[in-house]
């Protein structure tokens with residue numbers, strides 16, 4: 288039996304300020320599957336992720352998480368978001384403090400973490416092999432270690448889907464291989480993953496599929512960083528033909 292989609296976009300159109308950004312984009316992720324979202328700068332990867340996470344409205348098409356239309360989706364703990372480590376600037380927070388933030392979605396308001404929550408945070412740090420560094424300041428870690436802490440933070444919410452924004456960015460080659468191995472293990476444990484990447488690189492071995500974006504559309508094959516992505520369809524758009532979201536406002 289085919290596993291149900293954890294996240295899916297079907298024929299999605301997104302425009303921002305009247306400017307079409309995503310056009311007829313479809314993509315999906317299932318349990319135990321690692322899907323890469325590939326594309327050059329400005330191709331629409333972040334916009335698709337933000338749309339899937341309900342942070343941006345879409346004008347056409349369907350966006351679902353765990354089978355539920357995103358505007359009504361509530362079980363956000365099921366989705367672990369892993370930003371780039373360079374996006375996290377904290378002065379003195381420890382590895383433990385960062386990772387334990389992953390339990391916030393499970394915690395009752397104004398309550399300390401319970402013993403069971405703390406055990407889950409410890410287990411998450413063990414999964415990324417950083418339990419021994421729990422008391423270290425986050426800022427003192429290497430790029431690869433920081434990225435593993437952010438993965439631990441996501442794991443602490445016990446998610447079923449990980450959405451990752453270029454997890455290998457700013458990480459040295461040796462650590463990239465280690466991160467890819469870690470993510471492969473998590474995938475084999477049944478997690479679904481949507482991984483934003485500029486190129487497959489060391490992740491190639493663990494990826495099941497990829498979706499390549501070019502100027503906001505899904506295209507076949509690898510990202511072509513030298514190309515301006517102008518194809519016949521786009522040229523027909525520039526003539527004012529068949530653009531279903533022309534003029535719409537996000």
Ligand SMILES: Nc1ncnc2c1ncn2[C@@H]1O[C@H](COP(=O)(O)OP(=O)(O)OP(=O)(O)O)[C@@H](O)[C@H]1O
Pocket residue numbers: 303304308326327328329330331332333334335
């Ligand atoms: N808030 C916004 N207002 C106007 N344009 C935007 C906005 N957000 C994104 N865009 C435009 O949408 C297009 C896609 O941007 P997006 O950030 O999704 O690309 P990306 O593939 O994630 O790029 P990168 O790899 O550089 O992060 C770009 O042309 C960008 O300028």
